[in-house]
Amino acid sequence: MSVRVPVVEAITKANDELARLNRAKLDARGILGLNIMASPGAGKTSIIECIVPRLSRDLRVGVIEGDIATSFDAERAAAAGATAVQINTGGSCHLEAQMVSQALDQLPLDALDLLIIENVGNLICPATFALGTHLNILVASVPEGDDKPYKHPRMYRGVQVLIINKIDLLPYVRFDLDRFRRGVSALNEGVRTFEVSCTSGAGIDSLVDWVRSEAVARRASTARVEVRP
Amino acid sequence: MHELPIAQGILERVLKAAADANAARVTRIHIIIGDLSGVSAECVEFYWDSLSRGTPAHGATFHVRRVPFEMTCLDCANAFNPAGEALAYDCPACGSARVRTTHGQECCLEAIDIETPDDATPGRDPATEPRATP
Numbered sequence: 156m157s158v159r160v161p162v163v164e165a166i167t168k169a170n171d172e173l174a175r176l177n178r179a180k181l182d183a184r185g186i187l188g189l190n191i192m193a194s195p196g197a198g199k200t201s202i203i204e205c206i207v208p209r210l211s212r213d214l215r216v217g218v219i220e221g222d223i224a225t226s227f228d229a230e231r232a233a234a235a236g237a238t239a240v241q242i243n244t245g246g247s248c249h250l251e252a253q254m255v256s257q258a259l260d261q262l263p264l265d266a267l268d269l270l271i272i273e274n275v276g277n278l279i280c281p282a283t284f285a286l287g288t289h290l291n292i293l294v295a296s297v298p299e300g301d302d303k304p305y306k307h308p309r310m311y312r313g314v315q316v317l318i319i320n321k322i323d324l325l326p327y328v329r330f331d332l333d334r335f336r337r338g339v340s341a342l343n344e345g346v347r348t349f350e351v352s353c354t355s356g357a358g359i360d361s362l363v364d365w366v367r368s369e370a371v372a373r374r375a376s377t378a379r380v381e382v383r384p
Numbered sequence: 385m386h387e388l389p390i391a392q393g394i395l396e397r398v399l400k401a402a403a404d405a406n407a408a409r410v411t412r413i414h415i416i417i418g419d420l421s422g423v424s425a426e427c428v429e430f431y432w433d434s435l436s437r438g439t440p441a442h443g444a445t446f447h448v449r450r451v452p453f454e455m456t457c458l459d460c461a462n463a464f465n466p467a468g469e470a471l472a473y474d475c476p477a478c479g480s481a482r483v484r485t486t487h488g489q490e491c492c493l494e495a496i497d498i499e500t501p502d503d504a505t506p507g508r509d510p511a512t513e514p515r516a517t518p
Contacts, residue, residue, distance in 0.1 A: 157411055161495045162401045166415065166423065169393040249386055280386035283422045283491075305471045308453070309420045312485060334471065341455070341473035341483050 170284050173252035177287025180259055181270060185377030186217075187370040188270045188288035192310065194303075195276030197296040198320040200228045201353040202362075203271055207235040209363045214268040214370050219258045221250040221275045228273060237271070238262060249280035252287055269370045278307040289373065292316040297324045301331045304338030311342045316349070318362065323352040387427035391435055394428065398441050398496055407498035410441040414495040418451040419467065420488035425450075444496075453488035 165171060181188045193199050200220075207216050218232035218239040229241035240258045242250065255272060262270070272288060274281040293314040295303055298321060304311045311317075317339060325332070339346060349365070351358035394413070402410050417425050425448040436442040456463045457475035459482055466473050474481050 157497045157499055158405070158407075159414075159495050159497050160401055160405045160407075162397060162493050163495075164397065164493055166390055166394060166417075166491045166493055169396060170389070247386075251389060279422055283386055283390075302471050305473070308485070309422045309489070312420070312489070337481055338471070338473060341481060342485060 167283060167285070170252050173256055174285035174287040177252055177255050177259060178289075179287075180264065181287065181289070182377065184264050184267070185374040186264065186267050186270050187290075187366075187373040188272065188286075189290050189292055189366070190272045190274060190281075190286050190288035191292045191294060192274045192278075192281045192314070193276060193294035193296070194278045194299060197276070197294045197299065198353055199273050199276065199294050200231050202294060202318065202320065202351070203232050203237070203273060204235045205351075205353045205356075205359050206363050206366060207232065207237045207271075209359075210269060210367060210370075211236040213367060215266055217262045217264075217267040217270045219250075219255060219262070219270065219272045221254070221273060223247070223275060232271075232273075238267070244275060248275055248277045249284055250274050250286060251284045255286045268374055269366070278303070278310045282310045282313045290315045290369070292318060294318045294320050295335075296320040297322060297330045298328050300329075301335035301338075304335060304342060308342050311339055314343065314346065316347045317343075319348065319350045321352055321354070322350045322357060323355045386422075387424055388431050390423060391428045391431040394493060395432070395435050395439070395441060397493060398444075399439055401496055402440050402498055405498055406500060407440060407496075408501045409499045410444040410496050411499060412447055412497035413441070413444050413493070414447045414449070414497075416449045416451060416490050416492050416494050418488040418490035419453045420485070421491035423491050449494070451487050451490045454486045455483045456486040458482040458484060 191199050210216055216237040218237040220228040221242045223244055226241040229239040232239040240261045242254050242258050291314040349362045417423050429446050452465050453467045454463055455466050457480050459480040460478040462475055462477040464476050473483055
């Protein structure tokens with residue numbers, strides 16, 4: 156006779172538990188963790204190159220670069236002033252908490268204030284795997300088209316911050332910003348949005364200011380916890 | 385291809401639940417997968433055969449309860465599935481853009497069906513087993 160045994164839990168539970176351990180490592184040191192996701196070519200690495208030199212004036216920045224192959228991106232992040240570690244996923248289309256855990260072991264966590272994780276370029280799989288970061292950031296870029304919130308609803312729902320990159324190209328490509336915004340708002344109302352161009356520098360100031368203030372607030376909240384008797 | 389680690393996670397959890405219940409064999413795995421979850425049940429099943437080989441869960445079939453993408457209008461309470469529509473999430477009943485996603489992100493293991501050692505002794509088929517005479 157067959158017996159039914161209830162096993163109610165999230166299918167991603169194993170990854171979620173490792174993500175929680177990663178988060179605890181960051182929280183113990185007051186490090187703000189960001190997970191940057193986007194399709195290939197949206198400008199994830201370019202944004203990191205734009206913001207790291209300016210953030211590095213006040214903050215110690217670590218970067219974990221996820222790619223299927225090569226260490227180009229870690230070299231670019233290091234050249235921008237970050238302590239960078241490359242993860243080569245060897246074909247896997249996304250980062251998982253386990254990979255980030257190994258990369259964290261290679262970073263001087265006690266000497267960091269901000270950790271930026273650049274996920275593998277992909278609008279599907281990264282949305283399924285939590286890494287333990289505090290904020291998920293999606294980079295959308297104008298040449299990708301205004302239909303992406305409709306084609307990838309899961310990704311647009313799962314982020315706290317949206318960066319629209321390459322806005323300098325708006326006059327040259329067909330991109331209905333209003334239609335794009337309506338789709339985003341239906342899926343993720345009130346998501347914090349930055350419109351930037353790494354080429355012209357537009358919008359980068361406010362993005363840098365916001366990341367800095369989030370990191371400072373994170374560090375301050377940890378400091379308060381520590382002095383509690 | 386992210387279903388490979390997902391299938392590994394399900395297998396680990398299923399084997400643990402099976403061991404806890406003293407199961408000889410897992411015959412069926414019940415999962416709930418929303419259309420927005422980004423998980424393909426077919427892919428999970430595809431990996432299952434090779435991943436579960438040599439375990440009590442090998443040969444188990446999947447019962448998948450699919451949950452469609454559903455939005456609900458905040459103005460008229462109409463629930464609708466926006467998939468396949470034109471590129472818009474506006475309410476088809478009243479045209480409002482004030483909508484919320486109400487279903488589709490589900491992605492969980494629900495239950496397993498198991499056989500206990502008594503009814504799954506290798507080489508024995510309970511259906512043809514001679515009954516003990518009273």
